[in-house]
Amino acid sequence: MDRPSRTPKPVHPRRRHHPVRTLGLLLLAILLAILAWGTYLVIYGNQHLTKVDLTATGTETPGTTYLIVGSDQRAAGGLVADPTEGQRADTIMLLHVPTSGHTSLISLPRDSYVSIPGHGYGKLNSSIALGGPQLLVETVEKLSGMGVDHYVQVSMDGVAQLTDAVGGVNLCYDRTVDDADSGMVWEAGCHDVDGAQALAFSRMRKSDPQGDIGRTARQRQVVSKVIAKAATPAVLLHPNHQLDLVKAGTSALTVDSSSSMFTIAREGLALRAALGTNGVTGVPPISSLNYRANGQSNVLLNPDTTPAFFQKVADGSITADDVAANVLGSGQ
Numbered sequence: 001m002d003r004p005s006r007t008p009k010p011v012h013p014r015r016r017h018h019p020v021r022t023l024g025l026l027l028l029a030i031l032l033a034i035l036a037w038g039t040y041l042v043i044y045g046n047q048h049l050t051k052v053d054l055t056a057t058g059t060e061t062p063g064t065t066y067l068i069v070g071s072d073q074r075a076a077g078g079l080v081a082d083p084t085e086g087q088r089a090d091t092i093m094l095l096h097v098p099t100s101g102h103t104s105l106i107s108l109p110r111d112s113y114v115s116i117p118g119h120g121y122g123k124l125n126s127s128i129a130l131g132g133p134q135l136l137v138e139t140v141e142k143l144s145g146m147g148v149d150h151y152v153q154v155s156m157d158g159v160a161q162l163t164d165a166v167g168g169v170n171l172c173y174d175r176t177v178d179d180a181d182s183g184m185v186w187e188a189g190c191h192d193v194d195g196a197q198a199l200a201f202s203r204m205r206k207s208d209p210q211g212d213i214g215r216t217a218r219q220r221q222v223v224s225k226v227i228a229k230a231a232t233p234a235v236l237l238h239p240n241h242q243l244d245l246v247k248a249g250t251s252a253l254t255v256d257s258s259s260s261m262f263t264i265a266r267e268g269l270a271l272r273a274a275l276g277t278n279g280v281t282g283v284p285p286i287s288s289l290n291y292r293a294n295g296q297s298n299v300l301l302n303p304d305t306t307p308a309f310f311q312k313v314a315d316g317s318i319t320a321d322d323v324a325a326n327v328l329g330s331g332q
Contacts, residue, residue: 045261048250059147063098101316105274107216113298158252160195165248169225179207282323
């Protein structure tokens, strides 16, 4: 007997995987994850930034000017044992991005003998003790003739935190030092250092023949090395390092109320430009490193050439030659 024929089962075409579509979805997922992580870092940073209200003085300069201050404010449990109370500005830098020309980073010696609005003449760093960040901004504006757009204050321990957040840096100094005041113990040459060592490196001045001027150069070196290390793929593309850097930055920085994480990012790019081959770094023209006034030794800026110097900073025409020989003498 013939068996009844079976109806063949319908054959369904096998679904083909499109590698291009799969790759596109994967890249989209990665991009969304990166954007979400970046958004989180920005929101976290903005929420944790410490801000200070500053009243605009009306002084304006084309371009963007940042006043960067290393605050030597003493805090319990800090890295540096020091009986001094209150707040001092041991690092004062004017970072200017002109509308055209050279970006510059000018270190203002903390002991500069200047006119402090409402308080007569005194050392530049005393202005922050007398009237906080507002008076320091007003004093720097009066000295330079330039308007300050953004204020960035780094705590003493913040230098160490930021250095540690990028995994340490390599610093160079050509003298052997054992300085009790700063804690800097150094053998002449270049060494990989952690945050505590970088802080001592940036604070030391009594064992430096150039005093405060030598210290400003080492402070700029620390800033340069931290920024360069932060921009490396090992730090820039590593989520843990990114978070460490944001946490260190927000705990170490105090900024003006108009600033945000984007402002800090732009400042970082400006610092990198100032410290690069086309940037200019240095100090204003100096007449004396030992100018006696008010019973103290002060740094006297050259009254004849300093105004023209800052005008060049403001319009971007400042060059390396303008800062190359600004320490003219120390005998007054």
